[in-house]
Amino acid sequence: MTTSKTERPEKSTAKKPANVAPAKVSQQPESASAAGNGFSEGLGNLFRGLGLFIASLWKQFFGVIGKVLKQGYDFVESWLLDGKKSLYGLAMTRIVLGITGFGLLFFNFNTRLYSFGAGAAWNLEAMVAKSDFPKIWIFSLFHDVMLNDSVYTLCYLLLMAVAVLFTIGWRFKFVLPVYFVLWVSFIEANDMLGDQGDNMYRIALIFLFFADPAARISLDWRRRRKYQAKPETAWIVRKWKGEPLFDAQIGSLFHNLALVVLTAQVCFVYVSGALYKAGGKPWQNGWAIYSPLSTDRFGTWPALSDLFTFWGPVVVAISWGSIIIQMCFPLMLLTRPTRIVALLAIMSFHVGIAVLMGLPWFSLTMIAIDFIFIRDRTWKSIGARIRDSFRKSMLRARSKEPLEGEADEVGNADEASVDTATEPNAEKPTAEKATAPKAAKDKPKVTVQDASS
């Protein structure tokens, strides 16, 4: 940036005399000798001055435009190449997506043969697949084995195991392609029972191919931290032990672009959802959520449905609220206070869909992706808090001390008194402050450092 700044003025000053000034200078004596009176000379000077003025404005204008463009370019380049963004957010996306996949498989396990296997041959999927995917050989595994109970079950269990590896982030670069192929093969083998959550899930997995979602909170992370570069070892060994696959800038580039594409995807989904809804009478009149909640299919908790639809204003608030939050979501991401509101609102929107409408896996998929919008700082402090209170609880359990003063500790996590265990008389705040540092202060400190390193 500094080098370019100094370069630019030099260049332009070099140009200036060559192009503009000499031309005017050569004109000046000519016109002066031809007219020879003060008035025309003054007029000439005026025009000349105006000409210079316009030329300089022109130059400044383009100078500013150029500078802005250059700064913009530098910012974009630096944003894309210098370090991976939202590492914790994307790691949480990976974890929640993994839990979603595993959960879906787990809660469909007892009925797998009834709805996806030989018990569902009546739907003729086994003869002619309805989705495009089973027709692509790599995605045809579950389709091909669906009539064989034991092989189907084996593949199903294998997929569950891979979902676990995906969640914990073990050898992610290898596990992701395997998981993607198996998952798409499984979910697309039965077209009738799918929902939009399946589409979103698949699309998010595709984007994860380019990102580094196992860079934090994963087994890969642990291995990479332990790894120390020893140049004498063979290339393949270094890569296997945790050296980044690409040049750091290229790795950042793909990672950050994946984030951009994922953000665009989510924003389009929300905004188009709002636009589609806004075109319908029930949404305009504000009672749209009443109808699905009153059906058997999408009102899976009839008593709760009645509770939420009993009072008209609540129905309107939820119906209009969901359109407004979907519509405004991208803009609300731009500043921190509105982002917090947007994320809280959209999460409660999804929790509502998950519980009231019986679509937990759709909702969890959306929540997983929305996690990229929570800053790494926030994730770290959440992590530190959880670790902190876990350690404290363990310490306290070891010393067999009853859980007292719990409410006080939530407030000041850092200063919290681990040593109420060692100091039974720590009820008075003064005593606590005096004794706390000695025994326990370094413990929480370590955890904070862990989290931020």
Add this chain to the structure above:
Amino acid sequence: MAEAAKPARKKIVRATMIVAVLLAAWHIFASFLWIAPPSPLRQVVPGTALTNYMIPFFGQSWSVFAPEPINGDYTLLVRAKVDKDGKQETTDWVNATKVEISMIHYNLFPPRAGIQSTELASEFKGNWDALTADHKVIVKLGYFNGTDWRNRLDAKLKSYPSANLVPAYMGSEYMITAYSTQVAKAVWGDKVSQVQFQVYRQNVTPFENRNTPGQEPQPKQIADVGWRGLITAPGQSDEDFSSVFKAAYDRLQK
């Protein structure tokens, strides 16, 4: 930003960046066109290029519950003729949808098994609605004798105008008959010789009447279909079906 040491950029990195950014921009633009409500803006991508790019990997549709959310239930009832001591007895109707829905009601993590008959009934009703009045008269008749009853039904339906509607209908009738056969076998055993199914749609109580006590339920929009022969799809496992369905059915009887 970054006044101090600005990282060096290799040429290859810059070139990769330009290509990757262009690809990402194209993907974002294509997704925008695909996800947003259809508009003349789609004409900027010539021919079928957009579809070819988006399908199948980025296939999606976000007009969920829009412009109008679903406001009715689809139900599938099944009954059968069962051989009992040489005589044929007609069973009561079993509400297969109610049986499956019981798997997802008051369940935080409902299995997909619970929505099969609803999906099936909804698809069937759509194809039945599309038939002409003449077709509907034929469909209401019983077709169950011999092994060629489907061919006879098919030929009869195609002998009327709008024969082009018949394949879609016959396809969904196959599925729903095969499903009903499974339900009948699960509930009444192997002595089943014919099945009949009924599909209806029933709207929810209008919003303004939702809290009025003693509301009459909305009228059932019934698709009338006659008796049918049994259909067992290739590879169908009666056991895999009945073990789940019968268990849910028995739970509901208690």
